[in-house]
Amino acid sequence: MSGRDRLVDLAAERGMAHSQMQDVLHRTALRLIVPHLDDIAAWDRARQTSITDTAIAELSDSLPQVVALALDGWPSASKAVVEEMRVVEAHRCWRAGGSRADVAAVLGIPADRLIRQLKSGESELLPHRLTSCDLRKRYGWTPSAIGMYRRKGVLPPPDGRDGSRDWWWEPAIEAWERESALHWCGFCHHAFISPIGLRAHRTRVHD
Numbered sequence: 600m601s602g603r604d605r606l607v608d609l610a611a612e613r614g615m616a617h618s619q620m621q622d623v624l625h626r627t628a629l630r631l632i633v634p635h636l637d638d639i640a641a642w643d644r645a646r647q648t649s650i651t652d653t654a655i656a657e658l659s660d661s662l663p664q665v666v667a668l669a670l671d672g673w674p675s676a677s678k679a680v681v682e683e684m685r686v687v688e689a690h691r692c693w694r695a696g697g698s699r700a701d702v703a704a705v706l707g708i709p710a711d712r713l714i715r716q717l718k719s720g721e722s723e724l725l726p727h728r729l730t731s732c733d734l735r736k737r738y739g740w741t742p743s744a745i746g747m748y749r750r751k752g753v754l755p756p757p758d759g760r761d762g763s764r765d766w767w768w769e770p771a772i773e774a775w776e777r778e779s780a781l782h783w784c785g786f787c788h789h790a791f792i793s794p795i796g797l798r799a800h801r802t803r804v805h806d
């Protein structure tokens with residue numbers, strides 16, 4: 600672990616739940632101070648000369664969070680950590696198929712704000728989820744076409760439901776698209792499942 604490690608990355612890498620992460624932090628962060636007990640006075644002086652916690656941590660082979668914890672104490676130093684853990688937990692919730700309202704609740708913000716931020720691109724949750732509406736735009740399908748593809752099982756079943764909207768993981772749709780070898784109309788960018796469908800469409804619409 601280097602001074603540059605971010606808690607958010609560590610938590611994501613280890614797939615830790617919020618409560619678990621908090622527990623580990625409480626235990627290990629305090630333990631991590633122990634080898635630096637003799638350094639703390641020097642850390643304090645360094646900080647008074649405007650050296651950053653990151654730089655101090657790197658010199659002592661520690662973490663900036665540990666420096667902050669040693670100098671500011673628990674829990675004031677933990678506020679940023681708690682914020683980071685909320686973000687980690689929000690991503691975990693999203694990947695586990697939680698609704699946007701669930702994710703917003705984890706982040707402690709109103710659901711409509713999160714929905715707005717996701718639409719505007721201010722917030723991003725990965726992988727992306729695609730709704731029927733997104734699929735229609737992507738493939739140029741009408742509502743009746745997508746309804747039929749869903750009923751006939753041409754499309755994979757949705758990966759989840761958020762309120763009244765079914766959704767699919769974008770990577771799952773991309774994999775389906777690669778396997779399906781869709782037939783695209785070169786004139787209007789509509790995708791067809793079969794060459795017969797494409798031929799009928801060209802005759803009807805473009806000839």
Ligand SMILES: [Zn+2]
Nearest residue numbers: 784786787789
């Ligand atoms: Zn066309």
